[in-house]
Structures are given as C-alpha cells and as structure tokens.
Amino acid sequence: MTVKSGVMGCAALCGYLIAGQALGDCTPVLMSGKDDVSVCKDWPAYPGLTINVEARFEPGGAKALDTYDLDLSVSMNAQPYQIATYHQPAAIVLDGVALRELTLDTARYKLTSDVRAFGVRASLSNGSRLIPLEENQLSLYVKEGEKLRPVLHKLVVYRYGGEWDGNCVGERYETSRTVELAKTSSYGYADLIVKTHETSTSSVGEGDACENKTTTYKPVLTTLRYDGESYVLPKGFKGD
Template sequence: MTLKYSWLGCVAMSGALGATQAYAECGTPPLPEGVPGYSVCKDWPAYDGQTITALSQIEPDPTLTDEPAGTGMYDLKLAVVSNVDGKPLARYSKASVFSSDAFRFDGLSIDTARYKLTSDLRAFGVRAGFTGSSRANPFDEAWLSLYVREGNTLRPVLEQLVIESGSGEWDTNCAGEFSRTKRTLDMAKTSSHGFADLIVKSVTTGSLNTVKNGECEYNDTVGKTVLTTLRYDGRQYVVPKEMQGS
C-alpha cells in the first residue's frame, strides 16, 4: 500500500508541571493530497529532548504521465528537532535518493540503536524498504544509512548498506527456492580515522519447497555467520559492492 507524504511537526506543549519541562509530542500533520511519499519521526534516546524526522516525497516528472502512481525518484529530508520549542537543530537534504519502479520504494523508518562511533559521538540510522513486483520471483531489500550531527547539519557516514534482503523463485503454489540474508552492526574496539570500525554480521537462511504425495514440504537451512569489517576512510565507511543498495 502506498502511503502519502507529509511534513513532520513537533509542536511544543505549553506550560510546565512544577520544575519539569513539558516536551513536544512527535506527530505528523495531515497528508498533502495526491503526493506519494513517507514521513516518520522518533525520539532520540541518546540525546534528551531531541527528535529525529525523516521525510521523502516523489519528485515531479512530467515525462512519467503513463507510469503507475508512485513511480519515479524520491528525495530525502532529515532533521533533528528540539522537543521543547519544535525548532530544527540540524538538517540534511538530498534530491533523487531513492528510485521507485518495478522495484518499489515502500517506506522509511528511523533506527536509534547504540551507534557510538566515538566517545562522544553517536549516529542514528535511516532504513529504506523496497519490494519487487513479481509474485513468482519475489524480492525485497532494506537499506541502512547512518548520519551524525555536526553543528546545524547532518552528515551521512554510512550509505545504503543492505541490512536485509530476500529473494526467491517458485511456482506460486508450493515448489521453489527462497533465500534471506539479515545483517546486524556491532561497534568494534578498533578504529579508523578516529571512528569505531563496524562489524557486520551476515546470516543467510534458505528454504527449498517441494511437493510430495500432494503435500508441500519445507526444508530450511541456516548458513554460517559471516563477519565483515567496515572502516571509516575519513569521510564515510567503505561498503563492499556486494553489500550496497543500488
């Protein structure tokens, strides 16, 4: 299901309870009519009183008049917002980040796991989801990018790591093969150019479905955990090609 885009707002609640500051409640205003896209927000536990917002809307393209709704390029707008007065503290904006066609862009989420890159710097993540359109050859991916705050700007330090993917080929009834890879990130004790190295743990599971005596039988397998170290090159973490979203 295609959602609609909306600008996010974090409106400060007036007044105070004793000496306690009343924080804003993160919420989304009404969705603009007819503009495909996504908007999410989440409090940032690492920094009290701050909320992260992620916004993505389709970029108008008059040449795509015959394409299905939601097809095209999507931008990305991020902000860290004060929960006290609703003012943005830092921003990031980039055009044409996500492409949506047969491989459909279908949502954003904010990841506030403990991405501690230095003793006093934490990153937050933005995940983007994609889904293929073929039922006989299902395919899906989720990409993770990490951002850090530098003054009033946000800077990407890890871009489009495929954090989860699945694919398969089957007869749409039973017989077929499926594969899914899931990845997690851990902070290493080593560092490169002042930022902690990232340990990527990848596990791939498979499923072989066959028909026997009129029944569908499932044979599942779990592969070994594969460890990959990502190192910061002074600008970004270098992601191997086979782990990059495209």
C-alpha cells in the same frame, strides 16, 4: 511515528531491527502527496531533540525511474525551528520496487566518545507473488554543527527473494544482518562489525509430493571501516 499520505504506515518492521526503535511522542509533518512519507522520533541519546525525516515522491516519467527526495532535520522538542538539516535528491530509487515504510533507528551508534549516529531504515518490496523481493536498507547520519552528514549508505540489513512457479518448484533466499560497534577504529570512527545470516530453500515436486530443502549457512562476520568520509561497503552489501 510515521505518516504516509496522512494515514498511519505499515506495522513495525520485523525482528531484524535492533533495539531502540520504539515510537516517540512527536508529531510527523503532514505531507501533501499521496505517496509522500514523513517520520519523526525523539532522540533518546539527546533529551530535548527530535529527528525528522520527510520523503517526497518524484515520478520519473516514461524514461526515468521514480525516486524519493529525502530531507532530514533535528529540531528542539519545544521549538519549531530546525537546528541541523540534510537534503538528498533521489535518495531512494524505485527500480521495480515500492517504498513500504521508513523508520528511525536510535540504537547506540556511538562512533566516537562524543559522536552518536542515528539510522534511517527504508523498507522496499515489489509485491510479486511469483518473483518476490523484500529489502531493508540502513543508512547512518551524524550531526556536525548545523548539518547532518551521511556516514553509512544503504547497508542491506535484510533481503528476501526468489522465484517459483506458484505451486511448488522454485528457489528462495533470505539474508539478515546485525550491526555492532567494534573496539577498533579507523580515522577516529569505531569500526562496525556486521554479522550476516543466510539461508536458501529449493522446492521440487508437485502437490503433496512437494519437497523443500533449506540450507542454513554459517554466520559470517565482516568489519566495515570508515575511510574519512563514510563506511566502505563490500560488494553485495549496498542496496540500489
């Protein structure tokens, strides 16, 4: 469940979200700032535990970008205290985009026989009609004692963008990625297999003579390997 400025957030993200993201019965923290966001979800892999995320908006001023500080925690459903926490200042940087939604991903990220990760997905967009940009980033966290630790940083699982004249002429692209666990491992953590689907569309002409040409590229498989601290992302896979 998500709360933004005391109001329910946007509709659930589109089909590129993988299974395990039904809303839970928990109650998100009520945030004080109008742009703050809070999310919570019961963790199916560990009955009795709830994952909580609080994102606090920090205005950047005249010479700096706006950001969000991120606080994550895991709590017992029937208890008010937190059993594991993580804090990251300026976790989300708003460089020409706005944060539209945060969601919790509790798919089966079983990285070792006894370690499961959970995901936080950030949906960003610039709201532009002529130069649109939409992006969804996935980060994974594991619980280690009383701490939560990030192991995957801002993998771009969806991106849409382009530029056009508002009538016909222009170019657009769309990239979507899915994540699966590999049978191989690195430094004890399962490798991640990322499948990338890409399309590009170009438009030419005017009015009824406008023609679109869409190219769908062959899916590409990429293996992400853990280096002892986090999964290494190739160039172009990581969000800002």
